[in-house]
Amino acid sequence: MATGTRYAGKVVVVTGGGRGIGAGIVRAFVQNGAQVVICDKDDPGVQAPSLSLPAESRGRALEQALAGTLFILCDVTREEDVRTLISETVRCFGRLDCVVNNAGYHPPPQWPEETSAQGFRQLLELNLLGTYTVTKLALPHLRKSQGNVINISSLVGAIGQVQAVPYVATKGAVTAMTKALALDESQYGVRVNCISPGNIWTPLWEELTASTPDPTATVQEGTLAQPLGRMGQPADVGAAAVFLASEANFCTGIELLVSGGAELGYGRKAIPDTPVELPTIPS
Template sequence: MLKDKIIFLTGGTEGIGLECAKAYLRSGAKLSIISNNTDSIKEAESTLSGNEVLFILADVSIFEEVEQAIVTTIKRFGKINIIHNNAGISNPSKALHDTDDEEWNHLFNVNVKGIYNTTKAGLSELKKTKGNVLNTGSLVGEIGQEIHAAYSATKGAVNALTKSMALDYAPFGIRVNSIAPAGVWTPMLRKWSAEQPNSHVIDSYLANIHALGYCPEGDVVADACVFLVSEQARFITGCIMPVSGGAELGYRRYADI
């Protein structure tokens, strides 16, 4: 489905991003994977190896580093067909009044400004290939989440940004979509689980919020991502696609478990 496509994937060394990288490679793509974590890159290199993958150490919140990553990708592969903005953070687990300026700014700089940076740096390449952009959002951007005010706000921004970008870039043949998981077992979610006040019931909670009855691994999201960036989704743009096992039909509170 993705033969000869070059994908610029941020946050592709662990969690959902790593599962997407695996799925993209299986589908025939070549990858430029951006991460700001050297250890994470080393671990991913042991899983994803070969000439089809380029790893770049860069911080998506810093435009100059993203711009250089785009240049490096073009030098290696000659083009970019897809930008997948997957890099994101969820901490801290706090209500708005408990969130300090540094925490607020860090969340927005990574989760939202990261998309701003990759789009500014990579748009000219996407115009050449009539490519597409995929943003990793979250169901909380639509329905909110307790003690995650800043994180939910960033994902709500991603939803609105996705739709606005879809309108702005449609004249160039560029599609822009977003994927919106609910709970997905990733290293970030496991860390989040341990930090919650009711950590002893989190496993049951995460299973029960999904109508299908379980919290999935990242591969279910990766499969949907392959579809959205492929030609099979060629007439889909501005879509916020839930991959959530029906969680959007109604989250259950801890007390309901």
């Protein structure tokens, strides 16, 4: 049931909307009066228990739980799937006001020599080209409504991350593409912004934690990375998305960090086993 009217009467598509950050974004828009199309697909190889249900089962459950939503099974790397997603949205609701490009994947930690060109290409197809395809096909409708695009990037696209070269590269590209699209679409009154989350407690974080030798220490490390002393929740990203869509009318081409301040200040940055050279302390 909607609890606000900040985006009442608007229609939103959220890719990767069946779980984690995507589900938080869906709920936030519904709570603010929007009708939301949930797009999702199965993720081969993802082992988190809360992701064990097929994408359609997760999406249908969310559709039943939230009035004003519609689930459409869609692989954003398949252009025909995306064409169907956009056309069905407009057919069912008559308009399109906002697209949230959240579909993406973060592979397990890998050193550069452990990565492959094929794996990199597949990640580019999902994290970057999927965002491009959804946006391109949605633009004719967004121009009519003078709507907006919100791309979900990542804090690490700006600050880097150990053992994540392909992922960081794709997210840095999403942020850069956001700025270029904002310039092109300004003539039509379409705003394009991105949100870069930091540590958000999601099923993928649960999976990472469970795979480490000391899950408690892993959670503590992730928590203490934020000056605010906590990890974010999917609802925090959802609130930021609703703000950008409904109220940030003079914002386009921006990167909104939803990170709890993780990028601030100094910290221990050297990787273990890195040769360390200490300055000589005068006696």
